[in-house]
Amino acid sequence: MEINSGFIPKKGRKVRIFQRAADAPALPATPLKFICYFVNQFRWWYLSIIILEALHATSGIMLPYAIGEIIRSVTQSPENSQPVLDAIRQPVILFTALSLGEVVFGRSAGLLLTILHPIHRQQIVRSLYAYLQHHSHRYFSSSFSGALAHRISETSLGVTQTMQMLISEFMSVIIVFIVTTILLYQVYPPLAGFVGLWAVGFVTISFWLATRCRIYSRKAAAARSETTGIIVDAVTNLTSTRLFARLGFERRYLNERLKYELKHVRNSNWYSERIRWFQFISAAILKIGTLYYSLSLWSQGAITAADFVVATSLSLLIISEARNLSRRFLELFEHIGNIANGVGTIIQPHELIDRENAIAHSIHQSSIEFRDVHFHYSEGKQVFQKLSVTIEAGQRVGLVGFSGSGKSTFVNLILRQFDPQSGQILIDGVDISDMTQNALHAQISLIPQDPSLFHRTLMENIRYGKIDATDEEVIKAAKRAHAHDFIAQIREGYNSLVGERGVKLSGGQRQRIAIARVILKDAPILILDEATSSLDSITEKAIQDTLDVVMDGKTVIVVAHRLSTIAHLDRILVFDHGRIVEDGTHKELLAQRGAYYRLWEMQAGGFLPVEANNHNVSELPTR
Ligand SMILES: Nc1ncnc2c1ncn2[C@@H]1O[C@H](COP(=O)(O)OP(=O)(O)O)[C@@H](O)[C@H]1O
Ligand SMILES: [Mg+2]
Numbered sequence: 001m002e003i004n005s006g007f008i009p010k011k012g013r014k015v016r017i018f019q020r021a022a023d024a025p026a027l028p029a030t031p032l033k034f035i036c037y038f039v040n041q042f043r044w045w046y047l048s049i050i051i052l053e054a055l056h057a058t059s060g061i062m063l064p065y066a067i068g069e070i071i072r073s074v075t076q077s078p079e080n081s082q083p084v085l086d087a088i089r090q091p092v093i094l095f096t097a098l099s100l101g102e103v104v105f106g107r108s109a110g111l112l113l114t115i116l117h118p119i120h121r122q123q124i125v126r127s128l129y130a131y132l133q134h135h136s137h138r139y140f141s142s143s144f145s146g147a148l149a150h151r152i153s154e155t156s157l158g159v160t161q162t163m164q165m166l167i168s169e170f171m172s173v174i175i176v177f178i179v180t181t182i183l184l185y186q187v188y189p190p191l192a193g194f195v196g197l198w199a200v201g202f203v204t205i206s207f208w209l210a211t212r213c214r215i216y217s218r219k220a221a222a223a224r225s226e227t228t229g230i231i232v233d234a235v236t237n238l239t240s241t242r243l244f245a246r247l248g249f250e251r252r253y254l255n256e257r258l259k260y261e262l263k264h265v266r267n268s269n270w271y272s273e274r275i276r277w278f279q280f281i282s283a284a285i286l287k288i289g290t291l292y293y294s295l296s297l298w299s300q301g302a303i304t305a306a307d308f309v310v311a312t313s314l315s316l317l318i319i320s321e322a323r324n325l326s327r328r329f330l331e332l333f334e335h336i337g338n339i340a341n342g343v344g345t346i347i348q349p350h351e352l353i354d355r356e357n358a359i360a361h362s363i364h365q366s367s368i369e370f371r372d373v374h375f376h377y378s379e380g381k382q383v384f385q386k387l388s389v390t391i392e393a394g395q396r397v398g399l400v401g402f403s404g405s406g407k408s409t410f411v412n413l414i415l416r417q418f419d420p421q422s423g424q425i426l427i428d429g430v431d432i433s434d435m436t437q438n439a440l441h442a443q444i445s446l447i448p449q450d451p452s453l454f455h456r457t458l459m460e461n462i463r464y465g466k467i468d469a470t471d472e473e474v475i476k477a478a479k480r481a482h483a484h485d486f487i488a489q490i491r492e493g494y495n496s497l498v499g500e501r502g503v504k505l506s507g508g509q510r511q512r513i514a515i516a517r518v519i520l521k522d523a524p525i526l527i528l529d530e531a532t533s534s535l536d537s538i539t540e541k542a543i544q545d546t547l548d549v550v551m552d553g554k555t556v557i558v559v560a561h562r563l564s565t566i567a568h569l570d571r572i573l574v575f576d577h578g579r580i581v582e583d584g585t586h587k588e589l590l591a592q593r594g595a596y597y598r599l600w601e602m603q604a605g606g607f608l609p610v611e612a613n614n615h616n617v618s619e620l621p622t623r
Contacts, residue, residue, distance in 0.1 A: 021134035021353040025127045029347040031340040035159055038124055045116045050167055052109035057172040059101035061179045061317060066095035068310035075305055109168070117160045124156035128346055136351035137417035148345070155342025158335040165332050173203075176321045180314050187307040188297060191290075195315065198286050202322060209278060210329035213271045217330065220268035223261040230257050275326045283319045290315035352419060352437070360439040365393040365428045366524040366555040368414060373423035375413060383409050383578045386423070391571075393428075396556040398566030400599065401575030407559045410575070411529050414557070416440055427525070445523040447531040450507065451514035458487055459494040461513055465520030473520065480549070481516035482542050483509070508535045515543065519550055526551060529559045540565070563603050572596065 020026065028034045039046055069091035074084060129152060177199040184192035234241065234250055241250050294311040297303045303311075368391040375384040383406050391397050399407045412418055413425055416432050424431045432440055445465075453461045462474045462483075469477075474494070478484040486509055490496045498504050498513075505513070511531065518526065528547070532540045544565060560566045567586040574582035574589070574596050582589055582596050589596035 018349045019353055021350045022356070024131045024134045024350065027127060027131050027347050029343060031336060031343050034339060034343045034347070035162060038120065038159055039163060041123065042116060042120055045112060046163065046167075049109050049112050049116070050171065052105045052112065053167050053171060054175055056102055056105035056109060057175040058179055059098045059105060061176045061314070062098050063095065063102070064310045064313040064317060065183055066091055066098055067313065068306040070095065071309055072304065072306035113164060113168070117164070121156045121160050124159055125152055128152045128155060128342070132346055134350045134353065135348070137412070138351060139348070143345070151342040151345050154338040155346070158338040158342070162332065162335045162339065165328060165335070169328050173322055173325065176318060180318055183314065184311060187310060188303050191293060191297065191311055194289065194293060195286070195318070198282070198289070199318070202282050203325065205278065206325040207329055209275050210326045210333065213268070213275060213326065213330055214333050216264075216268040216271045220264040223264040227257050227261045230254065279323065279326070286315050286319060352416065354436045355434060358434055358436045361428065361430050361435045362439065363428050363443045363524050367391060367393040367428060368525070368555060369426040371424045371426065373413065373420045373425060375409065375418070375420040377418070384420070385578065387578070387580070389573065389580055389583075391555060391557070393555055394553065395571055396551055396569040397558070398569045398572045399557060399559045399575060400563060400566065400572060400596070405575040406578040407575050408529055411446070411527050411557060411559060414527065415444060415446060443523050444525040444527060445518040445521050447511070447514050447518055447528045449530040449533060451510055453498045453505070453510060453513060455497060455499060457495045457497055458513065461498060462516045462520065465517035466522070469520050477516040477519040480519055480546050481512045482539070482546060483512035483516050486512075508539050511535055512543065515546065515550070524554055526554045527557045530561055532565060533561045563600055574599070
């Protein structure tokens with residue numbers, strides 16, 4: 001569905017239509033279609049497994065029939081003699097064949113499933129991940145990454161488990177019921193009627209109990225996971241607990257939670273227990289009922305002794321096959337619920353996709369132009385209105401303004417993290433929405449305020465800027481970013497792992513890794529969003545010199561808190577509530593004695609005050 005715009009006007013209303021990135025897999029957005037889509041990819045496998053499982057179940061349930069035939073042959077022969085042995089040869093062969101068939105077919109199906117499942121699961125993981133990759137910045141900022149990763153694995157597992165249950169459990173049960181009814185029908189139709197009715201009643205009630213039980217077990221699961229959450233939170237804050245001398249308080253707090261959990265877990269367990277009662281009682285009814293019924297039929301001479309044996313052993317087999325049916329229904333619901341959850345979360349329309357005829361434009365001039373840009377994150381909270389500004393190729397521009405004035409948004413729009421509602425952003429004269437996102441991002445480097453690193457080695461993290469860089473190139477970049485010295489001091493040097501998101505490094509160290517990475521990337525446009533504000537001033541000074549070298553020959557945008565770090569740039573834009581209120585060099589702006597001048601004066605302390613508290617820069621007092 002390569003549709004360009006996410007919105008098509010319909011009767012004056014904006015209607016969302018499902019759009020998907022061109023290189024994302026075409027995954028269906030409903031659980032049932034989703035399962036079918038993936039099963040279809042492995043249809044020959046599943047067909048073979050279904051056939052083998054069907055043969056397996058049939059062989060198993062035919063065994064009593066073979067026994068019946070053996071008994072019939074024996075009882076119909078007058079005495080122990082050669083003719084008896086001849087007569088029972090065929091049923092004995094049948095019995096042996098069925099027993100072997102049960103093993104061979106069952107294990108063959110098992111073998112295929114064992115081979116298929118991991119491949120199938122991985123195929124689903126791959127597809128879901130490939131789909132997820134194309135979601136927007138907005139999507140990822142409003143979801144937990146851990147939860148998304150969990151969804152991928154639960155969904156993939158859900159599909160394979162559902163298929164396994166449907167084939168090896170539910171299909172077997174159905175086959176067993178059908179074959180039994182047919183066999184008994186041949187013996188004596190009312191007996192088949194009794195067992196058939198029992199089977200229908202048993203399945204229906206099991207299903208109904210499972211749907212009821214689901215409510216309880218969900219509540220219990222929710223209570224359990226809430227408790228886990230509370231324990232995680234408490235453990236994370238254990239130092240605070242100790243320092244506030246609240247150890248006892250926390251234990252009581254947990255106790256309250258555990259009591260609450262206990263209530264729900266008990267409800268759920270009681271319900272499971274009731275289901276077990278139902279199962280045992282219905283099993284007893286079937287066993288005893290069949291026994292008495294066929295016994296009385298035999299005494300009336302309606303059936304033979306062989307039939308009697310067949311009927312009673314069939315009833316025993318049915319019971320062993322249909323055991324725990326409610327629980328299996330419950331598990332099936334669980335798996336399908338997981339799939340529905342994952343599909344609902346991940347298979348959403350992609351918010352920002354490449355146009356059908358998007359070009360992989362390579363940037364030569366690297367001028368950036370905002371043309372009448374209107375933008376808001378959410379309706380009614382306009383960030384930019386008709387914003388127009390041009391940054392010439394090779395210009396180094398500083399952006400200043402209070403927090404919340406729109407600097408990061410400005411940068412995010414250039415990176416196409418969001419699309420403006422109207423207006424254009426052009427790089428090199430080309431609208432960025434006409435470029436492929438890959439081309440755009442390959443040619444812009446960003447150093448954010450708080451860069452996050454992969455839990456991979458430092459070498460790999462830096463090399464991310466240029467995948468084919470040699471070790472020497474990586475080290476050279478690290479040296480230029482003033483990262484080499486601290487890396488050399490870590491025990492494993494460039495091969496050390498940095499911990500999830502880079503937690504084992506200080507903010508400043510992470511920042512220098514991010515800078516080294518960008519040095520390797522060597523893109524024509526460089527953006528720094530408060531990149532040096534987490535550094536101490538000595539490191540910042542050292543890095544500032546490097547940054548000046550890195551900036552050479554590039555178009556650069558620097559968002560800065562500390563005005564001294566941008567004073568020497570070619571041009572400064574002062575942002576205020578989404579507008580550019582001043583534009584010029586440091587000297588010119590100081591001479592204007594306007595907003596920038598006042599900010600500069602306020603920075604006698606070195607920083608901008610963090611919050612503007614709704615006053616405009618222009619309203620700030622002059623000293
Ligand atoms: N992801 C977001 N979702 C909703 N509103 C946002 C988001 N990011 C920023 N904003 C809002 O947009 C405005 C501009 O923010 P931002 O560009 O981050 O300012 P700055 O970088 O200058 O501090 C602020 O009012 C902020 O609350
Ligand atoms: Mg910001």
